[in-house]
Amino acid sequence: MEKQNHHINWGLENPELKQPYGSVPDGYWASLEAAVQDRIHSEEAPADGPMSLWERTKSHVFLALSFCIIMGFGYGVMWLTGTMDQQDSVAGSGSWDLSALVEEGYIRSTAGDPYFSELLEREGDLFDGEELLLKCVDFDEANEMISQLNQMEIMDYLYE
């Protein structure tokens, strides 16, 4: 059987050869535009280059700024209502609610303590070390030490 391509012009001058060879999938040209746009938009974000100093610190600056605004607002309200003066007077007076602290057990009251009262009657006044000494040793021993030792020596003893 004779070959079908017997009469084909194989020369490059054949104009049919200049036509595109192959095909593209259905709807390719229509979808290409959207695909290219998607690629462009997805590549544009990271293509902005390294972040500037402002971009890196922006969130921190805004956080600090909002904190300052809140503080400033609070300060302004206190200043307008006069609450700040009251706060200052309380803070400046140094007057703690001692009874509450004694009740909570943070400090021990010497008021009504018979040992303390007796010693106070005799000596007139006590310093911190002597009061502490009374809490550590019994009354007679403490009394004797107080009469014989000076303040520094009592402190050394307590330290040891």
Added chain:
Amino acid sequence: MTDREFLDLWQEEDRRNYAFNLLLRQYTQQLYWHIRKMVGDHDVANDLLQNIWVKVWKNLDGFRGESKLVTWLYTIATHETLSYLRKERLRSLLRFAAPEAASHLEASEDLDGERLKRKLQKAILTLPPKQRTVFVLRYFEEMKYEEISVITGTSEGALKASYHHAYKKIEQILKSMD
């Protein structure tokens, strides 16, 4: 749309997308077939074409109109395709295998014209990348050597010689297939 009309439209910030889409519609098929003839495969041609349009978008601000817009587009397309072919060649060398481009070609045509075109495409893929570029631009696009010289950055004399060699090779391959 002329180059000037396009560039004027592109300069308007809010009409850039519109201008770009016009450009894409005008030249994308031309560029696609140029790439497809160089690589032989649709998927590769599609990837390259998309890369090329992204590059065009990114670099359009730098286009000064020193050459025709279409020449500039072909320059980007050709360089991108040559770069792919070089990498592909290197990959096949490392695998100790021949480039696979020709194997992508469809082989199911019954028509003589299609068979002929397939044989030509196979023959083109046997050419070295630079010769292939010159052959495709001159034979199919019928570009002047002057224009091909701008696209490839090669002298007109060298291009003429290159095309002559490519033409002879292709002719021989086609005759041997007869």
